[in-house]
Amino acid sequence: MQNKLTFFNSDRRYYYLIFAYIVLSFLLVFSYKSIGGYEERVENFLLNRAIGIVDDTSSKILDQIIFKNPNFIKTNLQDEALRAENEKRLSVLSNQDIKSIYVLYLNRGKYFFLFDIDKDEHTEVSEPFIPEHEQFFNQVVKEKQKRVFVQRGIEELSFTLLKPIVQNNKTVAILVIDYTENRLSSLLRVSVDFLSYFALILLFFLFFFLVYILYTHYNKYKVYRNPKTNTYNRVYITDNYDKINFKNYYVALADIDFFKRINNLYGQENGDKIIISVIKIMASFLDKSDIFIQYSGEEFLIFFSKENRTEEQIRTILERIRIAVERSTFTVDNEKTSLTISIGVLLHTEIEKSLQEVIHKADTALYESKHNGRNCISYFDISQTKRLYREKLKELIESDKLICYYQPIKDLVTKELHHYEALLRIEDGDNIIFPDKILPDLEDSYLYTYLTKRVIEYNIKKLREDENIKISINLSADDLINDSILAIFAQNSDLADRLYIEILENKSIDYNKVELSLQKLKLFGYKICIDDFGSGYSNLNHLLNLSIDYLKIDGSIIKEIHHDKKAYSLVKTFALFCQQNNIEVIAEFIDNQVVVDILKGFGVKYGQGWYFSKAVPYSELSKEDR
């Protein structure tokens, strides 16, 4: 059954664990059998390190002894003085770790003493010697290679070094150095055992650990599996919310239409049989890397892998599933029945923040399918253009294409510059993107705060570069309650007398929340301005509570002032209110002298608009103004 495969394939760790288990089992058996070999190798390694200097020095001495002596055995046997001299040479090797140093020569496969350095237990020349571990002696003779081995069963000896003395490519004698039992050798012996058995114990531990993992995995499998349908159940998804990388899948939620009727009509047992049949149909369209979950009784959550599949292909597959279920007949108690399914799909999972959100959106789309008459597929999706645009904006912001244009705000009487309003723009090649094409698309995204910070930093930099300029920047109410943004203002409070903060009033402001932030900003010395006043949820009472410094009347009212009585009286009222409460008024969107004259008549002090200047880049600001 395909859905069985679906279950296993969606959790590849299970395969890896079984593979590791098999490998480890073989390794364990192999290691157990060959532990002797490992011991020997470890032993040789440690022994070779222990003999170190003695090995090197003895080679040099042996070279001296046999130097230019073609038959050094016979010569030494015959010449007692020479023998004594050579024994003296060899005695240089003695140290407290060495018990005996002697040289054995060979005659008819048997060993006889040639030299013996031991003064306490000196052996006469030509006395026979039958070694323990004779195989090592014979091996040295045969292979002409040194050998060091641990002595077992001989008291006071720890290990022995055997060095062949080779003449005419034939081993004629062996230098034997017996090491005493000391702390080093005891440690060495323990180390060999320890290393070998530690490795074996470690392997055993790993083996049992793996068995434990497999066991717990199997138990999870039982919990996550619906035994009737052999698919994942809802527990799997709730346990693995954080583990499923939903961005790699298209997600569909499918529901059998009017299933309760079938249950009522044919009973739950038959209902289960029908569910199994529907699952079989759906599973036959799935790929090995897809995940199929029986989300509730007749509701199925399917994760379609995005690997090698386009959106179009998924649309086709889903349509085929829908048609296949629609065209199938299900036999219950010799009666034939048919049914349909509704499907809700979320394709663009890559922009979602959590799996809960993904399932919620797929569920919303499923609801739409139900609402549209069932037996259909609905896609929850922001439009492709909007998505691409958002991605493009993200790229431009992250690649630092953000700039500000500046529009002067002037004294309406003297026409002198008061300050500039910084207006956000994004450069897209030769095109300039305006805020109305930026902010609505980013409002719910983390990029919005990032963007605000970048604008603040951009203008702080400008203020530090140009000491004669004053700038106002726009913030939303949400920005004001963001601690990281407030921190930037706190760090740059030395610029407070040249940096004005305009709070956008186009959205409802929770004044209780922003009040504290505004108090802080006022404490730092910043001037506060309410922007777009009159456009949204304006409340004159709040203006007094917040102790604001400037009020900017919304441009949509100003531009109507000379031919709309309501606008006229509204501005007049605002202006009077502000005069009485020491709030300076700024009018925007001024595009002719008539408007200027009316505003002056109301006592409005400052204005901005195309009548004075369009917003321009910093490099194009007039020098007189600055």
Next chain:
Amino acid sequence: MKNLLYIALIVPIFLVAGLNVDKVSEALADLKSVRSNRVLKFFNDNKSIKLTKRIKFTSLEKANIILFPKKKIKNKMLIVDSYRALQNNKNSIGAIYLKKGRTQIIFIEERLKKNGLALPKSYNKHILSECQIDPICLLADIN
């Protein structure tokens, strides 16, 4: 004189102390008479060496082989406790002693044959010829 006596008593004990008793017992048990029906009986003159019961022990008089004799014994096969003793005493068929911490078990081929004794092939490394215990003969044998 007292010191010499002390050394004479103590040295042999040291020479054989630490012997691999199992190995010695096994070798002695494997020593067989080529003459049929003759069971080899041993007498151990050094009580500090405890050999196993696989070997048949008897009194000095009845024994065929005397182990580690402390005094001169005539008309008996001897297994002595030093190499020097093996060289010097033609009645000794072998020697068992310690050398460099290793148990040395040596038998002389010609003497075994003369006394109608034999050892399995696995003991070949323990069997030397008369020539090999004679330094002059051994020297002549080396090219």
